[in-house]
Amino acid sequence: MGVKAEKLRIEKLSKSYCKKGLPDFCVLDEVSFDIKEQEFLVLLGPGLCGKSVLLNIVSGLEKATSGKVLVDGKEIAGGSRKISMVFQKTGLLSWKTVMENVEIGPKYAGQPKEERRKTAQKYIDLVGLTGFEKAYPRQLSGGMKQRVGIARAYTADPEILILDEPFGALDAQTRYSMEDEILKLWSKEKKTVLFVTNNIEEALYLGDRIVLLTSRPAKVKEIYEISLPRPRDMMDERFMALREEISSSMDLAL
Numbered sequence: 001m002g003v004k005a006e007k008l009r010i011e012k013l014s015k016s017y018c019k020k021g022l023p024d025f026c027v028l029d030e031v032s033f034d035i036k037e038q039e040f041l042v043l044l045g046p047g048l049c050g051k052s053v054l055l056n057i058v059s060g061l062e063k064a065t066s067g068k069v070l071v072d073g074k075e076i077a078g079g080s081r082k083i084s085m086v087f088q089k090t091g092l093l094s095w096k097t098v099m100e101n102v103e104i105g106p107k108y109a110g111q112p113k114e115e116r117r118k119t120a121q122k123y124i125d126l127v128g129l130t131g132f133e134k135a136y137p138r139q140l141s142g143g144m145k146q147r148v149g150i151a152r153a154y155t156a157d158p159e160i161l162i163l164d165e166p167f168g169a170l171d172a173q174t175r176y177s178m179e180d181e182i183l184k185l186w187s188k189e190k191k192t193v194l195f196v197t198n199n200i201e202e203a204l205y206l207g208d209r210i211v212l213l214t215s216r217p218a219k220v221k222e223i224y225e226i227s228l229p230r231p232r233d234m235m236d237e238r239f240m241a242l243r244e245e246i247s248s249s250m251d252l253a254l
Contacts, residue, residue, distance in 0.1 A: 004037040004038060006034050006036060007071065007072065008069070008070070009034045009068075009070040010031055010033050011070065012030040012032050012068070013030070013067035013068070013069065014030050014066045015054075016065045026216075027216060028217060030219065031067070032067075032220060033211045036208075040186055040195065040208045042202075042210045043194060043196045043213065044200065044212050044246070045212065045250075046251050050213070050216055051164070051165075051198075055162055055194070059079050059083055071083070080160075081158075082158060084156045084162070085163075086146075086149050086164065086166050087149070088168050088169060090137075090148065090149035092137040092149065097133065097134050097135060098133050099120055099121075101148055102120040102124055102148060102152045103117060103120040103155060116155075120155050121133070126151070126185055127147040127148075127151045127181065129144065142169060142174065146167065147178075154189065154191075159191065162194045163193065165198070166182075166195075167197075168197070179202060179206060183206065183230070200246050200250065203246075204232070204239060208225075210246065211223050212224065215251040222249055
């Protein structure tokens with residue numbers, strides 16, 4: 001199998017905030033890395049290091065102070081239709097059903113109702129929510145709400161899916177289950193995934209590669225190639241050895 005093409009490139013991305021009379025507050029300091037086509041890449045770093053700011057820039061929610069974001073070799077500014085994002089807080093519309101939340105993107109894009117419902121149903125089924133199409137967010141567990149958010153992102157048919165610590169607020173058992181679900185969906189849909197976490201075990205369980213960031217201002221400290229076969233066993237000696245290696249290199253959260 002040949003080397004996969006580069007899908008997304010982060011090139012010397014920096015972000016600083018400033019207020020009148022105060023020194024600049026630097027969050028990102030020339031962060032650079034790339035993501036290959038259909039790769040599951042994990043961005044790992046301590047809390048408050050700037051991971052979410054980086055994602056906001058890639059998705060177009062914020063502007064970089066300097067640097068570039070390129071998709072398929074072309075610089076993008078203000079986001080791209082090729083990118084969808086799943087947040088830790090799902091932002092589901094409380095007055096809409098599961099089906100209505102999942103189909104909202106294609107609806108506002110002008111897609112006919114029958115077509116968008118068919119697409120939405122496909123992803124509702126894939127995330128394991130068949131039978132809950134008419135349920136409202138208040139009737140769902142935390143894990144189920146995240147499934148809705150993931151289905152909604154996939155319904156937009158992105159080429160790149162960004163997930164910002166989507167399982168951070170879930171209990172351990174639900175988190176493990178959701179990690180398996182996102183891997184199943186990734187293997188079926190063949191999307192390029194950028195997944196953000198501050199959990200080393202989660203990063204090792206999911207990622208083809210791990211980009212380790214320093215504490216704020218974030219820089220790329222190390223990039224790890226993870227060659228462990230899937231499904232991965234967290235008790236495997238190789239898994240634990242990698243966990244120890246990354247743990248010893250990872251900065252403490254400030």
